[in-house]
Amino acid sequence: MLIHVQISALVLFAGVAVGQDQSTTDFQCPKKSGFYPDPVQCDLYYHCTLDGDLVEKLCPDGLLFDDSNPSHEKCDTSVNVDCGQRTVQQEPKPSKGCPRANGFYKHWEEGSCDKFVQCVEGVANEMPCPPGLVYDDSASSCAWPVDSKRQCVTTKKDVLPDGFSCPDGDVMGPNGRILPHPTFAHPDDCAKFYICRNGVTPQYGSCSSGSVYNEESFKCDDPENVPGCENYYETTENEEEKKGAKN
Incomplete structure (x- = not known):
């Protein structure tokens, strides 16, 4: 029986405006105002206003734009966002224990397979998986070793x-x-x-x-x-x- 524990994001962010010049992007706003994803970059999106203005916005490093509802502006972790073909991201801003400023990542010690790291604004927080599970970084979740793609045999x-x-x-x-x-x-x-x-x-x-x-x-x-x-x-x-x- 497959037992798969997914890690829920604890923090959500709105992005920051990085430009307001329509000429800097090929993106065209639809008629309805709202928040729309860039077709290529998953952490880049656009705010289309009622006046027809376009504001280019960028999620905090490590977070991705959730395009499930154009009425809501939300950046979330990869656990909760399916980027599909939007595979590009901004240049990472790594810090101690964090490959990117935000998100969930495997523990920096290779032997600590039953732990993972939650990064919030560049600060690494060590978190445990439930007993018996290991952190599978390919799925950003904890899973039974037999169900995980991670070959981890050195759990302490x-x-x-x-x-x-x-x-x-x-x-x-x-x-x-x-x-x-x-x-x-x-x-x-x-x-x-x-x-x-x-x-x-x-x-x-x-x-x-x-x-x-x-x-x-x-x-x-x-x-x-x-x-x-x-x-x-x-x-x-x-x-x-x-x-x-x-x-």
Whole structure:
């Protein structure tokens, strides 16, 4: 099943006028006033006034003109604008971490596949993809690695303080289906276990009092059903009593 997470733009801009001389462009205004795209350059557009005047306007660097409604003046990111044949853009104005002043881009560290950068007026803001997804710069979105065109195998794993990290590969449950959030037994404590959210993000889990984790069923169970943990609570109580006596 394809799961595709698209990143929504957080900021919208109007362009700035770059000229008002009708002779500087071959564009001809239609009879109806409004905002119209340049046929070649996707971040260039024109404001045609009621008086028949033409104002040439340019979106901020990295944003593109949304020509879906001539009544609205809107520059947006490539996530939300389909340029079609309008493939030309203005010269980029790069800054640290930002290929252009605005927009969404892959993280500057090649190993950080599960992160991306949102650039706003030349300022780079690091953003995470949902757990298990990688940023696909060809689509300006986060997607499952199998569905992404980006070949990214160096995504850094999250590691808990005790050293546990989620193993690679799918985990099959008792019913023969892949577990979306698989769990794993703690090596030293029968009542504790690990949870891997979306198979990649580890966190701690614990059973309620009186039960222990059963790695065969991936659930908490009666101690008598888990080999090696039958006397877990008796042993724990004895150890606590011994500690109390020493104190």
